[in-house]
Amino acid sequence: MIRKHSATLHGHRTSISLEDEFWRELQDIAHHRNISFAALLAEIDDHRAPESNLSSSLRVYVLEWIKTLVNRDRSTPPLSQ
Template identity: 35%
Template sequence: MPKPRTIIIGDAKTSVSLENEFWLALTEIAARERVTPRILAERIQAACSNANVTSALRVFIIAYYRVKANRHAAGQGADGEAVEAAIAAVRGLDEEEAAIMARRRHRGAEAGAP
């Protein structure tokens, strides 16, 4: 069950509800990349201005481990590309959220038109 926790992104406290396994994964990824979970969350948030932070964190974590698993299956060593690939996945989420918001605004404008 998701547990709400507070994380500081930039200068703002943000509440996110993630399952414990996602929190553990976030801290593991941060440790592997030699950054704090806060810095990692700030990078993820910077990649998405429209997406929900909780969704962005989940997408990032899944994308990160997918890249790692694919590199392992291909016999390639680990490198720093997993974070950048996962950030790109979050940007894709952000683009989807922006498109959804634009469609909602358009429908709202049509509903209010005489």
């Protein structure tokens, strides 16, 4: 279910419509990257195409992050027994 989330983006409060699962994943990504949640949102906002929607850009970022992790795991050779 999509829910409105409040965040500070470039010093201004904004509301973002996003599923809780994506919101939590973005928080985990920020933690993993050792940056603030606001910094991650600003980075994604700064790099999105002008015609794209911020909520959609956040979802795509999460998808690309997870795909990168999966592809990295696939390319890692299994441990020999």
